[in-house]
Amino acid sequence: MSNRTMNDAAPFLMSPEIRDAFADWLRHLGSERRLSPKTLTAYGRDARQFLAFLATRRDGPPALADLRDLTPADLRAFLSERRQQEAGNRTLMRQLAGLRSFARFLERTGRGEAAAFTTVRGPRISRTLPKPLPVDAARTVTDAEARAGEEKPQWVLVRDAAVLSLLYGCGLRVSEALSIARKDAPVGGRDDVTVIGKGNKMRTVPVLPQVSQAVSDYLALCPYPLAPDEPMFRGAKGGPLSPRIVQFAMQTLRGALGLPENATPHALRHSFATHLLGRGGDLRAIQELLGHASLSTTQGYTKVDAARLMAAYDAAHPRAQRS
Known part of the structure; x- marks a missing residue:
């Protein structure tokens, strides 16, 4: 099924209980988690695509019981189909993150577990380190x-x-x-x-x-x-x-x-953060200044600074020079 077909079909391939849970989940993400409108749109689209995929495999709208009975093979088949539709690794990782969020919401609201979402590992993404200006x-x-x-x-x-x-x-x-x-x-x-x-x-x-x-x-x-x-x-x-x-x-x-x-x-x-770090700025303080939700995002700048430090070391230290 093409990407467009999956999107068009999804609203008609949800059982009433899934449709209610889906709407409650999006409201939760918007009001309590305060996710951005773009993220809400992406997560909603990703979940609809998956539900449409399940509907084609089960010849009808999936129910909550179908989500509880999911296997890792079902998820891998979905990711494989999305890859055939030329979805990149970042898109697949986002889709998996959205589906895991939906599964956690179902469990917290007493609608059942969907353990398969936590057992499948997403594709690896090579992170490009920041490139600050001099x-x-x-x-x-x-x-x-x-x-x-x-x-x-x-x-x-x-x-x-x-x-x-x-x-x-x-x-x-x-x-x-x-x-x-x-x-x-x-x-x-x-x-x-x-x-x-x-x-x-x-x-x-x-x-x-x-x-x-x-x-x-x-x-x-x-x-x-x-x-x-x-x-x-x-x-x-x-x-x-x-x-x-x-x-x-x-x-x-x-x-x-x-x-x-x-x-x-x-x-x-990036230059703001890297130059602060190079002058002895505290990583936690830089995280707050940048508005990063996770310290791991800010820690990318430590790798940049370390790389620049090693380059300077190799260029200047007498023991690093080759005769």
Whole structure:
């Protein structure tokens, strides 16, 4: 059954008890677990695909008893079919995570166990380590003067520098920086900013004086009126600034400064964490600043720092030199 067919058929291939449990599970994920709308959509789609798959194997809508009777072979067959539909390892891991969440919810709400979900191992995913910019390069891209030769209004160059300053100076995601309302701008003596990150989780991060000054310079030059509750960063025509424009600004800077392709806006967030860690920053504190739900995510930066340390060791230590 094709991916599209599975999606179209799924709503009609749920038994009433499964349909009720499915709806309760999604409400639980949204209200109590506070998962993002995108994650809810993905988990719901993944579970519907699996239920549609079961329906085709059982010639009818699966019941709760069918989930209790699942075997690891059933799950492996589903994953195999999804792989034939060109689903990648990350997609398969997400699907398995969503199905395990559904199974745990069934058990907690007294609807029965589905032990098979915990016995199947997902595909391995090779994690790409963060690639931070050198300190000097990170500083340069946050300076509006780095693009002084471009034929763009000065307020646009200053605006882009302010956004990039928030990414590198505060470790924000692009979406977080662009969602800051005018009333929450870190200016006028305010030395922190509160943002809402993944999963609608709120966090407050400190703001350096240089970053506050960059934002203040932008606000002084912005030609558009800024309502208190609206995003403070505006596009050329006055609407909310698009993340694509920030990406384009970094692309221009890469060309002008000879930076590698991995010098993206998100690389500035990686640079924030890695440079803090390299200066002795506490890993737990960096986790809080980045808004990572798990310390293991932040620990990826320790591997980067260790790799850079070993490279410096091999290059400089006398005992590491080969004659």
